[in-house]
Amino acid sequence: MLELNSRFLIGSYKKAVEVESRTGNNPLEELLSVMFDSNMIDGILSSRIEGEFSVPFLVVKGDRVEVPSLNRFFGSVALLKKAIQKYRLSRIAVVAPSCAIDGLNKTQYYGIGCNWVKTAVALKVGILCTGSLTGKALTAEVLHLTGKEKRIKRFFYDGGLFYQTEEGELIPVNLSVHHHYINAACRYCLNLSAKGTDITYFPLKEENRAVFIVRSERGWRVVASVQKERPELFRFRRLKKEDLEGIVSLLREKALLNIDDILERVELGLPVPKWNDNKLRKFYRIWNAVEDYNFEEEVF
Amino acid sequence: MTFHRVSFEDDDLKLKIGFIHFSSCSGCQVAFLDMFEDAVEIFDTVELVYSNLLTKRKEIPYMDVAFVEGAFCAEDPHHVKLIKELSEKAGMVIAIGGCAAFGGMRRFSCGSQMPQPSHQTFIPLTEIESIKRKVKFAIPGCPPNPSLLYNFFLAFLERNDDFLLPFEFIAQSRDASGFDLIKEVVNKGFCVGCGTCSTACPSRAISFKDVCGKPNFDADLCVRCGSCLAACPQSFKPYPQPVYT
Amino acid sequence: MIKKVRLEGIPLTEGHSGLHLEVEGGIVRKGYYYALVPVRGFETLLIGRSATVAPLLTTRVCGLCQITHSIASAKAVESASGIEVPEEAEVLREVLGLTVRIYNNLLHQITISEDLFPDKGERFQFIRNVQRVRKFTGELLESIGGEIIHSPNIKVGGISEPVEDFVKDRILEQIPSVELALKESFEEFSEALEKTWEREGLEDDFGKHDFDFFATDLYYGKVFDFERITFVRPQEFLPDDLKFRATNLYPLVDGKPVETGPRARAVLFKGYVPKGGVKELHLLRAEENLEALKRIESLLSSYSFTGELWNQTPPSSDGETLGIGVHEAPRGVNIHAVKLDKRGKITYYKIVVPTEFNFFAVSESLRGVPAAKAEFVVRGYDPCIVCAAH
Numbered sequence: 060m061l062e063l064n065s066r067f068l069i070g071s072y073k074k075a076v077e078v079e080s081r082t083g084n085n086p087l088e089e090l091l092s093v094m095f096d097s098n099m100i101d102g103i104l105s106s107r108i109e110g111e112f113s114v115p116f117l118v119v120k121g122d123r124v125e126v127p128s129l130n131r132f133f134g135s136v137a138l139l140k141k142a143i144q145k146y147r148l149s150r151i152a153v154v155a156p157s158c159a160i161d162g163l164n165k166t167q168y169y170g171i172g173c174n175w176v177k178t179a180v181a182l183k184v185g186i187l188c189t190g191s192l193t194g195k196a197l198t199a200e201v202l203h204l205t206g207k208e209k210r211i212k213r214f215f216y217d218g219g220l221f222y223q224t225e226e227g228e229l230i231p232v233n234l235s236v237h238h239h240y241i242n243a244a245c246r247y248c249l250n251l252s253a254k255g256t257d258i259t260y261f262p263l264k265e266e267n268r269a270v271f272i273v274r275s276e277r278g279w280r281v282v283a284s285v286q287k288e289r290p291e292l293f294r295f296r297r298l299k300k301e302d303l304e305g306i307v308s309l310l311r312e313k314a315l316l317n318i319d320d321i322l323e324r325v326e327l328g329l330p331v332p333k334w335n336d337n338k339l340r341k342f343y344r345i346w347n348a349v350e351d352y353n354f355e356e357e358v359f
Numbered sequence: 360m361t362f363h364r365v366s367f368e369d370d371d372l373k374l375k376i377g378f379i380h381f382s383s384c385s386g387c388q389v390a391f392l393d394m395f396e397d398a399v400e401i402f403d404t405v406e407l408v409y410s411n412l413l414t415k416r417k418e419i420p421y422m423d424v425a426f427v428e429g430a431f432c433a434e435d436p437h438h439v440k441l442i443k444e445l446s447e448k449a450g451m452v453i454a455i456g457g458c459a460a461f462g463g464m465r466r467f468s469c470g471s472q473m474p475q476p477s478h479q480t481f482i483p484l485t486e487i488e489s490i491k492r493k494v495k496f497a498i499p500g501c502p503p504n505p506s507l508l509y510n511f512f513l514a515f516l517e518r519n520d521d522f523l524l525p526f527e528f529i530a531q532s533r534d535a536s537g538f539d540l541i542k543e544v545v546n547k548g549f550c551v552g553c554g555t556c557s558t559a560c561p562s563r564a565i566s567f568k569d570v571c572g573k574p575n576f577d578a579d580l581c582v583r584c585g586s587c588l589a590a591c592p593q594s595f596k597p598y599p600q601p602v603y604t
Numbered sequence: 605m606i607k608k609v610r611l612e613g614i615p616l617t618e619g620h621s622g623l624h625l626e627v628e629g630g631i632v633r634k635g636y637y638y639a640l641v642p643v644r645g646f647e648t649l650l651i652g653r654s655a656t657v658a659p660l661l662t663t664r665v666c667g668l669c670q671i672t673h674s675i676a677s678a679k680a681v682e683s684a685s686g687i688e689v690p691e692e693a694e695v696l697r698e699v700l701g702l703t704v705r706i707y708n709n710l711l712h713q714i715t716i717s718e719d720l721f722p723d724k725g726e727r728f729q730f731i732r733n734v735q736r737v738r739k740f741t742g743e744l745l746e747s748i749g750g751e752i753i754h755s756p757n758i759k760v761g762g763i764s765e766p767v768e769d770f771v772k773d774r775i776l777e778q779i780p781s782v783e784l785a786l787k788e789s790f791e792e793f794s795e796a797l798e799k800t801w802e803r804e805g806l807e808d809d810f811g812k813h814d815f816d817f818f819a820t821d822l823y824y825g826k827v828f829d830f831e832r833i834t835f836v837r838p839q840e841f842l843p844d845d846l847k848f849r850a851t852n853l854y855p856l857v858d859g860k861p862v863e864t865g866p867r868a869r870a871v872l873f874k875g876y877v878p879k880g881g882v883k884e885l886h887l888l889r890a891e892e893n894l895e896a897l898k899r900i901e902s903l904l905s906s907y908s909f910t911g912e913l914w915n916q917t918p919p920s921s922d923g924e925t926l927g928i929g930v931h932e933a934p935r936g937v938n939i940h941a942v943k944l945d946k947r948g949k950i951t952y953y954k955i956v957v958p959t960e961f962n963f964f965a966v967s968e969s970l971r972g973v974p975a976a977k978a979e980f981v982v983r984g985y986d987p988c989i990v991c992a993a994h
């Protein structure tokens with residue numbers, strides 16, 4: 060039996076902290092900049108918004124550090140080969156939602172399609188994610204929610220999911236509406252909180268505030284050494300379990316929507332990719348089973 | 360996995376491997392050497408009993424594992440003989456590269472070229488009944504990446520079944536190309552838009568389609584190597600999830 | 605009495621090939637060398653496809669000297685359709701071609717290492733040293749060509765990706781140490797070669813012939829009149845079953861058989877006076893590695909590759925014009941010839957690779973050598989059979 064508790068939804072972690080950047084910048088961008096300056100990383104693999112699109116983005120020394128400001132994260136791994144085979148980067152930070160990090164993990168583990176990846180990644184930052192939207196999908200969603208076309212500047216979580224427009228207006232996003240507009244595959248996603256990364260990141264209401272859920276030893280070392288390097292830049296506040304309750308219930312609501320779609324898909328008998336060992340069916344069985352299940356090890 | 364051995368001589372504790380070459384460009388075998396220094400270590404751990412390129416032996420001896428590249432050409436009497444030898448002398452066959460695994464570029468061959476216009480029929484090893492049951496694993500790529508070959512080799516020596524399992528699936532599946540990526544992943548609603556397929560494509564047949572956040576497949580450039588589908592996190596995932604520090 | 609001897613499957617060479625020898629008293633009186641891997645049909649499979657994909661597909665003719673085919677192919681299509689290539693792109697192609705020259709020649713040293721080093725420990729140590737240099741060539745091929753084997757970045761009209769200065773500098777920085785390693789392995793190689801010749805009791809000019817030499821350039825390749833090449837087909841002269849088994853053509857230049865490759869380049873462009881025989885050929889091939897590295901260094905440091913390197917004009921032609929692309933591959937002159945129609949679809953394709961030229965040279969060099977040593981002649985030419993039976 061699966062319970063949609065915080066162990067399943069957030070997964071295990073060492074510490075959760077709320078980070079405030081004193082310069083007013085995005086705390087993750089600030090963290091990565093410090094890491095660049097102190098040579099802890101030599102590249103960032105991510106995606107960024109260009110007009111209506113999300114494009115794969117590789118930051119090398121001297122470039123401006125950017126992390127995705129909208130929940131539109133496509134193509135992050137597309138430049139992996141360039142980063143490694145061409146630029147020979149060896150300490151790459153990746154900022155992406157769990158699905159893209161899965162692609163990276165897989166390339167590290169097997170080596171399919173790209174050489175020398177195994178030891179080239181210095182940090183994996185997973186973006187907590189309730190679904191990714193193309194430009195058109197965001198336009199339609201905002202029209203649906205407000206009846207008007209608006210220019211959205213960023214997304215953040217504050218109890219629920221919110222958009223902030225260029226003009227500063229805040230739009231609360233109804234999750235069942237959101238569920239309708241997100242990328243098709245996101246409807247079957249079960250790793251919204253990017254378990255298995257070094258740090259899970261999500262932005263908060265103020266642009267200079269964010270939550271880091273630090274999961275690994277490596278993630279913790281990074282935060283500690285950045286804090287040591289530039290103590291004046293950040294203010295950290297340790298979060299207690301209760302502080303994460305808001306995000307847990309948001310994830311629960313979204314996970315339930317996803318699970319409904321998975322169950323329906325299995326019941327309809329829709330096909331899955333031929334090599335994936337029928338992952339949705341596996342979930343279906345677990346969901347319907349009575350006994351306890353060790354989902355920590357499972358990869359859906 | 361069991362390895363049948365014919366004799367128990369000195370070097371016998373080492374795994375006997377061979378490289379066999381069908382209709383191919385030899386790139387897959389060379390890719391093994393492109394592990395550079397690591398290749399030397401690997402060739403030191405196993406016993407390379409046959410390779411036209413690297414050993415002096417003329418007759419194919421018994422091999423625990425035969426790494427085979429290239430597609431079978433039905434009009435070539437030597438290939439007919441090779442297939443027979445493989446079925447007798449190889450404990451296991453591993454099809455390396457697109458040509459051997461899914462046909463690869465050989466899917467475009469149509470024959471009628473001098474001096475032997477009769478060479479027209481090219482069949483990947485995974486489709487040949489007489490050795491199919493021996494073809495336990497198939498490795499995608501054109502050629503497979505040296506890193507993949509290295510990891511595969513280690514996993515094989517350590518009998519790491521978690522690692523090897525997908526390559527067993529791949530050996531059963533015959534077709535894998537950019538078309539199959541679209542068919543298996545994108546069309547079925549599983550593409551998350553991560554871009555891994557685009558990175559994995561050795562011929563740059565897959566770019567990224569910003570407008571829909573999905574791969575953009577240019578069939579003209581595809582050499583049917585299967586890398587994209589194999590690399591896609593939605594085709595199969597490593598299990599348990601690997602963690603690197 | 606003349607005995608006919610067949611040796612099929614020549615160990616320590618690429619692919620599957622054979623020797624048909626007429627032997628008298630243990631000495632070869634007459635020999636034929638031929639390819640035995642199937643014809644994959646690159647010349648026919650390309651017909652009807654877009655000319656833009658020709659470099660990408662033809663690189664897969666060969667996994668040892670991959671890039672020479674994409675370069676010759678791109679140049680052939682460019683010449684058929686009058687596409688101008690940015691100068692820097694041509695320079696980068698030359699760099700990549702020379703890199704593959706080193707990469708491939710060292711692979712050949714690994715291939716014949718069992719001949720050179722009877723002691724396994726010494727052999728592995730030699731391979732290790734050679735692999736260190738090959739690793740550098742691999743890095744260069746990945747950084748500029750996109751992949752080690754089958755570089756996708758060679759396009760009709762240039763090179764698809766600019767090379768940032770920091771990438772170029774990273775390569776340049778490594779050259780001095782690579783040069784040192786290359787020199788060391790050259791010493792080891794030539795010493796081992798001498799010893800092998802002693803051990804096997806071979807004459808200094810073992811495996812010589814008196815054919816003319818054929819090369820177009822020292823490093824890169826110059827246009828050559830395709831009309832001057834004619835072909836002898838196996839069906840015309842090979843005995844019996846070889847008529848339907850041999851899979852290569854025998855090209856002639858001006859009606860005559862030739863040798864192409866490192867020695868031909870040295871004779872025609874460096875004023876080298878040949879002594880003849882395959883030992884010399886081995887040494888000249890190894891010397892080319894050092895020269896190639898020097899040339900790579902000088903080309904990379906005299907140009908900048910950060911601008912647009914790709915003229916993306918779609919290829920198109922009149923269906924008549926024969927476009928010729930010539931590249932000096934590791935093994936010699938590699939020629940691609942193509943015709944395309946107005947839509948840029950290929951209507952004719954022809955590939956003539958260096959090993960094809962050398963089939964006659966190998967055959968001729970066999971004359972007078974002990975039959976038991978015939979394989980040493982073949983290995984001296986580093987034949988690439990998959991190329992020959994493309």
Ligand code: SF4
Pocket residue numbers: 132156157158159188189190191242244245246248249250251551
């Ligand atoms: S919801 Fe899941 S699949 Fe979709 S973008 Fe987020 S992490 Fe990826």
Ligand code: SF4
Pocket residue numbers: 382383384385386387428429455456457458459463464500501502503584664667
């Ligand atoms: S898969 Fe590619 S590299 Fe391997 S033999 Fe075939 S064409 Fe060559």
Ligand code: SF4
Pocket residue numbers: 535536537538540559560561562563564565580581582583584585586587588
């Ligand atoms: S799209 Fe690329 S990776 Fe996929 S099969 Fe074709 S060539 Fe291989």
Ligand code: SF4
Pocket residue numbers: 162540544545549550551552553554555556557573574590591592593
């Ligand atoms: S690798 Fe990523 S982008 Fe490509 S098909 Fe798979 S999920 Fe989509």
